[in-house]
Ligand SMILES: [Zn+2]
């Protein structure tokens with residue numbers, strides 16, 4: 001390269017490594033980013049999720065303490081919906097239990113299996129393995145189905161981070177069992193879920 005790679009280049013490399021599960025080069029890119037932009041939580045979280053998906057919990061813990069040492073602030077993942085111009089925001093710990101649990105049962109009947117593969121998951125500790133069932137976009141969906149049960153309009157959900165693989169599968173199954181079109185705008189792109197399929201063809 002004619003120029004010294006900047007943080008944009010390193011973070012593109014890190015994103016590719018996260019998708020391809022290449023920890024060796026992902027580590028290298030992340031270390032460069034820690035030096036160039038030490039307060040940006042993104043690279044720490046991406047690398048941490050790569051370690052987690054590989055079962056390297058010691059490395060996950062080491063990264064967590066590095067974030068503490070460097071005083072990196074994590075960002076909360078949230079989704080939001082709009083009903084009559086009123087915005088409802090959901091974070092992972094909100095519980096619209098019954099509605100969502102009913103939906104989970106229904107999608108499991110047609111083949112949905114919760115997946116704990118966090119590779120495409122650029123969120124932090126707050127959306128952990130055990131809370132995967134209650135990711136904010138699932139709560140937002142349950143809320144909309146509860147509030148607007150009989151509408152033919154698509155359910156529209158916005159998410160400030162990239163949707164994880166489990167939520168993506170869940171949305172596909174939900175579009176099938178509810179017969180509703182679900183439009184999810186995440187930080188990367190639009191996902192149109194219709195009849196069990198997504199417009200992104202599972203590439204995002
Ligand atoms: Zn998710």
Ligand SMILES: [Zn+2]
Pocket residue numbers: 168190191192198199200201202203204
């Ligand atoms: Zn999609």
